[in-house]
Amino acid sequence: MTEKATIRVFIADDHAIVREGLKQILADSRDIVVGGEAENGLDAIRLFPKSRCHVMLLDISMPDKNGIEVLKQIKKEYPDTQVLMLSMHREDQYAIRSLKAGAAGYLTKQAAPKELVVAIRQVAAGQKYVSAALAQTLASQVGEDHTTPVHDTLSDREYQTLTLIASGKTVSDIALELSLSVKTVSEYRARLLVKMKLKNSAELTHYAIRNHLVE
Structure with missing residues (x-):
């Protein structure tokens, strides 16, 4: 794709106000048009093929299927699609996990509108997009002799x-937020405790804070 070609973007985010805001930002770019949108993961997978879009803006925290699950399925079925993850989570929480799953880039929702446009153009051209801070983090890991953190061995749902x-959040809160049964979330929690060799939610919380996985 050349720089002057029109870039068709598909937006997948469960907040209508976010989708509208993104469309307003992109409306000012002559080379970018919004070709489709979805409010949850299943709709993203179903509607994206009909949109003829080149780039998907994909939120990580969505009901039914989370963004990384959607990312993996889209990349499996449409490997040429460039997926730019757009999330409220800090880069050190989900960025590297997203890039490993096939994302072309990761951007927080706090990023400036100009940065979003630059990121879309860059991934549409087949390049990766990461912030300067994330690039530094990735560079610092090259050649490091370290063991894989336990949380990096978790599945996407377990990590979430x-x-x-x-x-x-309680198990009931999580079940409601992820549109899952309480039993399913309880099973994820049980698997977490076994994999991480921890005893309870308090120890899980302590681990997450110590490893900067939450604010």
Whole structure:
């Protein structure tokens, strides 16, 4: 894709006000148009193929399927799609996990509108986009002799459950937020405790805070 070609963008975010805000930002760019949108993960997977879009702006925290699950399925079925993760979570929480799953870039929702436009153009051109701070983090890891942190071995749902527990949410709260049954969330919590060799939610919370996985 050349720089002057029109970039069609698909927006997947469960907040209508966020989708509208993104559309207003992109409306000022002559080379970018919004070709579709979805309010949850399942709709994103269903509607994206019909949109003929080149780039997907994908939120991580959505009901039914979280953003990383959607990312993996989209990249499996449409490998040429460039997915830019757009999240309220800090980069050190989800960025590296997203990039490993196939994302072309990661941007927090606190980023300036100009940075969003630059990021879209960059990933549409087949390049990766990360902030200067994240680039420094990635560079510092090259050649490091370290063991993989336990939280990096968790599945996406397990990791999400960990961060939500550490944020003070109960199993019932998490079930409601993720559109899952209380039983399913309880199973994720049980698997977390076994994998991480911890005893209870308090220890999970302490681990998450110590490793900067939550604010």
